[in-house]
Amino acid sequence: MTENEVQQIALSVLASIAPEVDGEQLQADQPLRKQVDLDSMDWLNFLLGLNEKLRVEIPEADYVRLVTLNDVVKYLVAKLP
Amino acid sequence: MNTLSVIHKTAADLRVEPNLLDYEKTRKTFTWEAARTELPGGGLNIAWETVERHTTGALRDKTAFRFLSATAPPRDLSYGDLSRLTNRFANVLRKLGVAKGERLFILAGRIPELYIAMLGSLKNGTVVSPLFSAFGPEPIATRVNLGQCKVLVTTDFLYLRKIEKWRETMPSLKHVLLIAEDDGQTNIPGTLDFASLMADASEAFEIEPTTAEDMALLHFTSGTTGMPKGAIHVHGAVVTHYVTGKYALDLHADDIYWCTADPGWVTGTSYGIIAPLLHGVTSIIDCEEFDAERWYRILQDEKVSVWYTAPTAIRMLMKAGAETTKQYSFPQLRFVASVGEPLNPEAVWWGKQVLGLPIHDNWWQTETGGIMIANTPAFDIKPGSMGRPLPGVEACIVRRNETTGEIEVIEEPNTDGELALRRGWPSIFRGYLNNEERYRKCFVDELYLTGDLARRDADGYFWFIGRADDIIKSAGHLIGPFEVESALMEHPAVAEAGVIGKPDPMIGEMVKAFVSLNKGYTESEALRRELLGHARKRLGAAVAPKEIAFLSSLPRTRSGKIMRRLLKARELGLPEGDTSTLEGGASA
Numbered sequence: 001m002t003e004n005e006v007q008q009i010a011l012s013v014l015a016s017i018a019p020e021v022d023g024e025q026l027q028a029d030q031p032l033r034k035q036v037d038l039d040s041m042d043w044l045n046f047l048l049g050l051n052e053k054l055r056v057e058i059p060e061a062d063y064v065r066l067v068t069l070n071d072v073v074k075y076l077v078a079k080l081p
Numbered sequence: 082m083n084t085l086s087v088i089h090k091t092a093a094d095l096r097v098e099p100n101l102l103d104y105e106k107t108r109k110t111f112t113w114e115a116a117r118t119e120l121p122g123g124g125l126n127i128a129w130e131t132v133e134r135h136t137t138g139a140l141r142d143k144t145a146f147r148f149l150s151a152t153a154p155p156r157d158l159s160y161g162d163l164s165r166l167t168n169r170f171a172n173v174l175r176k177l178g179v180a181k182g183e184r185l186f187i188l189a190g191r192i193p194e195l196y197i198a199m200l201g202s203l204k205n206g207t208v209v210s211p212l213f214s215a216f217g218p219e220p221i222a223t224r225v226n227l228g229q230c231k232v233l234v235t236t237d238f239l240y241l242r243k244i245e246k247w248r249e250t251m252p253s254l255k256h257v258l259l260i261a262e263d264d265g266q267t268n269i270p271g272t273l274d275f276a277s278l279m280a281d282a283s284e285a286f287e288i289e290p291t292t293a294e295d296m297a298l299l300h301f302t303s304g305t306t307g308m309p310k311g312a313i314h315v316h317g318a319v320v321t322h323y324v325t326g327k328y329a330l331d332l333h334a335d336d337i338y339w340c341t342a343d344p345g346w347v348t349g350t351s352y353g354i355i356a357p358l359l360h361g362v363t364s365i366i367d368c369e370e371f372d373a374e375r376w377y378r379i380l381q382d383e384k385v386s387v388w389y390t391a392p393t394a395i396r397m398l399m400k401a402g403a404e405t406t407k408q409y410s411f412p413q414l415r416f417v418a419s420v421g422e423p424l425n426p427e428a429v430w431w432g433k434q435v436l437g438l439p440i441h442d443n444w445w446q447t448e449t450g451g452i453m454i455a456n457t458p459a460f461d462i463k464p465g466s467m468g469r470p471l472p473g474v475e476a477c478i479v480r481r482n483e484t485t486g487e488i489e490v491i492e493e494p495n496t497d498g499e500l501a502l503r504r505g506w507p508s509i510f511r512g513y514l515n516n517e518e519r520y521r522k523c524f525v526d527e528l529y530l531t532g533d534l535a536r537r538d539a540d541g542y543f544w545f546i547g548r549a550d551d552i553i554k555s556a557g558h559l560i561g562p563f564e565v566e567s568a569l570m571e572h573p574a575v576a577e578a579g580v581i582g583k584p585d586p587m588i589g590e591m592v593k594a595f596v597s598l599n600k601g602y603t604e605s606e607a608l609r610r611e612l613l614g615h616a617r618k619r620l621g622a623a624v625a626p627k628e629i630a631f632l633s634s635l636p637r638t639r640s641g642k643i644m645r646r647l648l649k650a651r652e653l654g655l656p657e658g659d660t661s662t663l664e665g666g667a668s669a
Contacts, residue, residue, distance in 0.1 A: 021614075033370065064375060
């Protein structure tokens with residue numbers, strides 16, 4: 001799967017939690033939670049949703065590294081089964 | 082694990098001598114009058130007692146707040162710095178013509194300017210209302226209008242996102258002071274730059290004289306049937322903050338203290354700002370969101386000794402697993418307390434086993450202004466119990482007679498009823514702003530009725546059972562279903578909306594909405610998402626529903642009220658109870 005495809009999946013998971021988000025407006029290199037209003041539960045649901053869609057385990061210890069959309073995509077691509 | 086057992090304390094559990102050692106005797110001899118004399122200013126002005134009186138003494142150069150951020154080195158403010166900066170801010174207000182009793186709202190994350198603006202306002206006699214920065218534009222505008230806010234302090238980022246477009250709906254707003262999130266200057270039409278105003282202001286300021294009964298803080302809390310209520314708190318409340326900091330949090334002068342609550346909620350103000358300053362301790366303030374490893378690192382690296390946090394955070398740490406905890410050590414940590422919602426027994430035991438310290442639950446509300454019932458260091462914990470009333474607090478369980486309106490105090494232990502408190506402690510709220518009737522309804526004779534259902538056991542420990550109303554408790558925050566329903570109803574597709582708290586293992590309750598649609602609209606995933614986005618944009622993630630379900634119609638009482646209780650019972654698959662007042666009969 002390419003980075004682009006993973007990014008599309010990440011955006012679709014995000015849209016299911018925060019449908020108000022305009023994917024086009026997101027700056028992929030800026031902190032995601034600065035741009036999208038996500039509380040702790042939304043954030044956990046986002047990561048769980050990615051786990052379900054892509055079958056990638058995201059251990060809690062790695063959460064801190066997932067700040068921007070680019071971080072998330074790169075992390076997922078590297079760990080894809 | 083037997084969750085009904087007791088955690089016994091021994092001398093070995095206590096690293097310092099607790100401030101509350103003899104419960105019975107202290108309760109018997111305690112008076113609020115005597116407590117007031119422990120504060121040099123007699124508890125007449127919060128800013129004097131928290132900041133100004135320390136500036137000539139030994140605390141002048143001691144760190145009051147240490148601000149931690151993920152992107153910048155820690156920033157320390159000493160008690161002396163705090164005095165100078167709050168004087169500057171008080172002068173800013175004076176220059177703007179903001180008078181005593183007028184209202185200033187703060188919408189910001191846990192940044193130094195929030196603390197400076199709050200304490201500086203109190204110096205000027207200006208009433209402060211901190212707003213949770215995760216609120217969306219609607220909850221903000223509702224509160225600004227209810228509170229007749231004259232000055233708003235916020236950041237450029239939050240202003241552009243949540244205020245600018247809605248500004249004309251807030252006519253009372255005269256001045257907006259913006260803090261630049263990138264530390265530069267702001268230049269947005271219709272606003273003032275916080276940093277420039279501060280730079281031009283003098284460091285000398287004479288505190289505006291206040292009395293113990295002058296309004297100091299306005300904390301909004303959620304209602305079940307109407308819009309939020311602004312609970313009025315006075316400067317004299319500072320005596321309760323002092324006493325509870327001493328007994329319930331066991332603060333000692335050399336403590337490093339971390340209250341994780343956001344000042345947008347009452348805990349983050351009473352115990353994140355006021356109580357620690359009264360005791361002259363150093364407070365850690367983390368500007369970032371929850372992260373398990375980050376939090377453990379803070380406990381370890383900052384050598385936190387007293388930690389006041391919340392059940393949701395504790396459950397998230399539990400979820401992160403003991404392996405994570407094991408990478409850190411916190412030999413300085415000696416007392417852990419929790420508030421916001423009842424702490425489940427498993428979490429109390431988790432503290433004991435994983436942190437090496439049990440977690441002490443305590444109970445209070447926005448209306449009480451300070452901790453009322455608590456587990457304290459010297460005494461046994463019954464996991465799941467909120468503890469016992471503190472010195473100066475008289476609590477009881479009562480039964481309301483719905484027809485006569487009279488109250489009967491239940492003496493029999495282990496009997497369910499409503500938790501009530503005898504009036505008389507200094508931090509009790511003095512009213513709901515512009516809503517005398519709702520305020521009066523909270524009292525019968527000398528008893529304040531809390532709206533929480535509880536029981537007291539034979540040893541005098543209190544146990545929380547649930548809310549007596551439909552208010553939702555999510556991640557320790559109260560959410561009024563009416564406010565959420567109103568926002569949903571603003572969407573043209575929605576005919577009616579009913580909002581409940583759906584039990585959730587992590588955050589206590591999550592907001593779930595049921596909606597029925599107007600003619601011409603059909604249920605679809607696209608519409609569900611549209612409604613979710615609509616609610617989130619208006620209310621913010623912290624208040625908006627997490628789930629939305631469609632119903633062809635909502636159950637209503639004969640008088641037309643949506644039966645949230647029935648929606649909840651159905652959601653949980655519980656018996657529906659007495660539905661005789663239901664419109665259309667019990668078979669609905």
